[in-house]
């Protein structure tokens with residue numbers, strides 16, 4: 001027997017747009033709908049709520065026109081209301097042909113919000129479904145608050161479903177509106193309805209208030225559900241809906257007899273697009289799509305991956321159009337560094353590898369995260385340090401920068417074994433530092449090279465705590481040479497470059513010409 005096909009209805013553009021602060025423009029909705037249907041291959045999309053606004057009408061018109069041209073109008077759905085046909089008029093204007101009719105799935109909601117009897121509600125629903133059919137609009141029916149209905153008024157839910165079973169509708173949609181179900185309840189409730197209504201198409205709509213959305217989706221599939229409502233990045237009202245990426249991966253990997261049409265390799269692109277359009281950032285630890293979820297940080301994991309991929313699970317990043325990464329930081333081992341070097345096409349000897357690893361650990365201690373992009377800078381810095389032993393050291397310094405006052409520097413520098421302490425002001429902190437240094441050197445009758453160029457770069461793709469590389473070009477007589485310093489603080493990186501210059505000229509006075517480093 002083949003696998004059971006589970007239909008996926010994506011509601012990013014309707015429930016997902018109910019994420020606080022999110023509103024998609026016409027072209028954004030159209031682009032997302034196209035990607036969902038054509039790239040990601042969801043079966044259906046719910047694109048809006050009827051009668052929301054003129055803007056929403058324009059969105060739905062654009063999506064419907066494109067869908068009609070591309071033969072997929074029946075896969076475009078709109079949330080509609082029991083409102084004497086007003087939603088139907090709106091949908092006709094928009095050009096859509098499937099309504100997801102919002103009705104009451106718990107006695108509590110029916111009694112306190114609509115203040116109607118079950119029979120009144122059923123009569124109105126029958127009228128709307130009939131009217132829709134006459135206008136060529138097909139109906140699916142939502143039972144809002146269904147999960148609480150099953151908990152507290154199951155006789156109402158069953159009476160209502162018995163009524164719906166006789167209506168000309170395509171699907172019954174079972175929402176856990178408040179995201180309160182446990183996986184055990186989900187399995188029991190859906191199992192009961194599956195047994196009672198074997199012929200009716202049932203959809204499950206999970207919310208994530210207890211972070212159980214994906215777990216509940218899995219139980220719903222096991223209990224025989226026909227379709228699932230999911231959203232990209234788990235967007236949606238309050239804590240959101242069951243996230244499409246996790247639900248799809250879990251069905252594919254953890255269930256034996258169910259399958260979905262989703263193209264896994266498109267998940268990440270769609271996820272990033274929705275992130276950009278919605279302005280809702282994906283948490284870095286969000287399964288499948290978060291920035292960090294395919295990054296091994298501990299050295300022991302990178303080492304294990306070198307030995308028969310010991311720390312891999314079935315969630316291989318390549319499935320989702322992503323790549324495994326090995327973080328650089330204080331918990332990195334040599335294996336992490338080597339993996340990153342491979343990525344850059346570089347190879348170091350054992351001794352340099354050790355030094356670079358040590359340096360990465362030191363930097364990681366100061367800065368939470370060192371990136372692969374930082375690595376070439378770190379390597380060149382460490383290898384440059386191999387050239388000259390650091391004999392002259394700037395032992396300590398205080399730099400000040402205060403509004404209304406000239407920047408100043410107080411430094412202690414050891415020259416030829418003797419400690420000199422100086423204080424000076426300057427046009428900036430580094431200028432003040434250089435003035436204090438010049439004073440210390442003039443006491444030793446040594447003239448410092450002049451600074452002729454000062455260049456700062458940060459590693460590409462990094463944030464404000466990025467590593468800074470400062471390259472300073474010096475002029476000593478007729479000769480110029482450059483030194484480089486690396487640190488997460490820009491002034492400190494310039495001071496490191498200067499300390500290298502001091503050591504370079506020290507070598508020169510001992511007969512070694514300073515080389516560019």
Ligand SMILES: CC(C)C(=O)C(=O)O
Pocket residue numbers: 015079102142144145175176177178205207
């Ligand atoms: C609007 C309804 C269908 C909903 O999203 C829910 O009940 O969760």
